[in-house]
Amino acid sequence: xxxxxxxxxxxxxxxxxxxxxxxxxxxxxxxxxxxxxxxxxxxxxxxxxxxxxxxxxxxxxxxxxxxxxxxxxxxxxxxxxxxxxxxxxxxxxxxxxxxxxxxxxxxxxxxxxxxxxxxxxxxxxxxxxxxxxxxxxxxxxxxxxxxxxxxxxxxxxxxxxxxxxxxxxxxxxxxxxxxxxxxxxxxxxxxxxxxx
Amino acid sequence: xxxxxxxxxxxxxxxxxxxxxxxxxxxxxxxxxxxxxxxxxxxxxxxxxxxxxxxxxxxxxxxxxxxxxxxxxxxxxxxxxxxxxxxxxxxxxxxxxxxxxxxxxxxxxxxxxxxxxxxxxxxxxxxxxxxxxxxxxxxxxxxxxxxxxxxxxxxxxxxxxxxxxxxxxxxxxxxxxxxxxxxxxxxxxxxxxxxx
Numbered sequence: 271x272x273x274x275x276x277x278x279x280x281x282x283x284x285x286x287x288x289x290x291x292x293x294x295x296x297x298x299x300x301x302x303x304x305x306x307x308x309x310x311x312x313x314x315x316x317x318x319x320x321x322x323x324x325x326x327x328x329x330x331x332x333x334x335x336x337x338x339x340x341x342x343x344x345x346x347x348x349x350x351x352x353x354x355x356x357x358x359x360x361x362x363x364x365x366x367x368x369x370x371x372x373x374x375x376x377x378x379x380x381x382x383x384x385x386x387x388x389x390x391x392x393x394x395x396x397x398x399x400x401x402x403x404x405x406x407x408x409x410x411x412x413x414x415x416x417x418x419x420x421x422x423x424x425x426x427x428x429x430x431x432x433x434x435x436x437x438x439x440x441x442x443x444x445x446x447x448x449x450x451x452x453x454x455x456x457x458x459x460x461x462x463x464x465x466x
Numbered sequence: 467x468x469x470x471x472x473x474x475x476x477x478x479x480x481x482x483x484x485x486x487x488x489x490x491x492x493x494x495x496x497x498x499x500x501x502x503x504x505x506x507x508x509x510x511x512x513x514x515x516x517x518x519x520x521x522x523x524x525x526x527x528x529x530x531x532x533x534x535x536x537x538x539x540x541x542x543x544x545x546x547x548x549x550x551x552x553x554x555x556x557x558x559x560x561x562x563x564x565x566x567x568x569x570x571x572x573x574x575x576x577x578x579x580x581x582x583x584x585x586x587x588x589x590x591x592x593x594x595x596x597x598x599x600x601x602x603x604x605x606x607x608x609x610x611x612x613x614x615x616x617x618x619x620x621x622x623x624x625x626x627x628x629x630x631x632x633x634x635x636x637x638x639x640x641x642x643x644x645x646x647x648x649x650x651x652x653x654x655x656x657x658x659x660x661x662x
Contacts, residue, residue: 275531275536276512276515276516276519276520276531277516277520277529277531279508279512280509280512280513280516283505283508283509283512283513284509286498286502286505286508286509287494287497287498287505288493288494288497289493296555296558297484297485297555298483298484299516300529300553300554300555300558301483301484302483302513302516303516303517303520303529304529304553304554304574306482307517309479309482309483310513310514310516310517311513311514311517312475312479312482313476313479313480313482313509313510313513314509314510314511314512314513314514314517315510315514316472316475316476316479316510317476317479317498317506317507317509317510317513318506318507318510318511318514319472320472320473320476320495320498320499320506321499321503321506321507321510323472324472324473324499333473333496333499333500335471335472335473340471357496357500358496358500359492359493359496362492362496378500
């Protein structure tokens with residue numbers, strides 16, 4: 271049996287990144303080996319290190335090196351606010367706004383009944399324990415504005431309301447900087463209904 | 467001094483891939499750690515292995531694990547034809563066509579006088595030795611159809627002709643499947659001049 275060349279294995283490995291097809295994967299592999307071997311070493315070493323070191327925050331579920339992530343360890347934040355997001359990437363996006371000073375809870379998924387993903391497949395029990403800690407007075411539902419994200423938000427809001435916890439949802443409306451002409455009709459309709 | 471979190475190092479490392487900005491880099495890092503840790507390990511291990519194992523073919527300069535690359539080791543190819551390309555990626559592109567059965571020579575660059583890259587900065591001596599081996603009767607110049615690629619092809623063609631070696635250039639013309647309406651004027655003009 272002939273050994274698969276390491277360059278081909280490398281291209282296959284790059285193809286497992288999201289949105290990367292064979293052409294881009296080959297481009298990444300050739301670029302690193304031809305022009306930037308220090309970057310290849312850095313990326314290789316860091317990937318292996320990250321797989322070993324990075325786990326999930328015991329409190330909010332986000333990716334973290336320690337038992338508590340940096341945000342959860344920060345006692346200066348507002349413990350009455352809990353923002354629920356789908357993924358660490360969504361959490362990072364919210365953090366860049368500097369507009370939220372409470373804590374987060376990362377679902378690591380969303381309800382998708384069609385794919386057989388129910389409440390038991392996302393970190394639901396853990397969320398419940400987190401939301402009824404006695405400090406949280408408002409849960410902000412920041413799941414995606416997709417069908418599945420909306421369904422997740424709806425389900426969580428019903429569930430938390432029945433336990434006496436106030437929930438809010440990120441406002442829907444016209445994105446900043448948009449020309450109305452190019453905004454889709456359902457967004458404009460929602461912005462009209464929620465006008466202030 | 468606070469230690470930089472491994473997730474941030476990983477994002478920085480991904481940013482060194484061509485065309486990858488901070489958003490995509492973060493997406494790659496989160497995806498691997500959240501959804502595909504086996505791929506993270508595979509990619510990490512393969513990168514470190516490739517940096518050690520992959521060098522350049524002693525004959526044609528392409529990226530290869532052994533002293534001779536697979537193509538140069540294949541004695542069934544046509545030794546009278548030598549195709550000159552800029553990079554291993556260009557070589558791979560030509561190979562997918564199955565239209566060329568000769569050997570390759572990879573310049574690993576192109577002349578770029580404005581950036582101070584002259585004949586001594588590309589594998590020029592090695593190319594000369596390769597082209598005058600007594601077997602090669604035609605050198606096909608397959609450098610890019612950019613200004614720098616054209617200049618490189620022109621320079622090489624002058625140089626090889628003065629040593630009695632026949633050179634040819636890939637045909638310029640309208641790409642397959644194009645609507646003429648959308649093809650740029652200089653390509654159409656070239657296709658008119660070279661009509662057959």
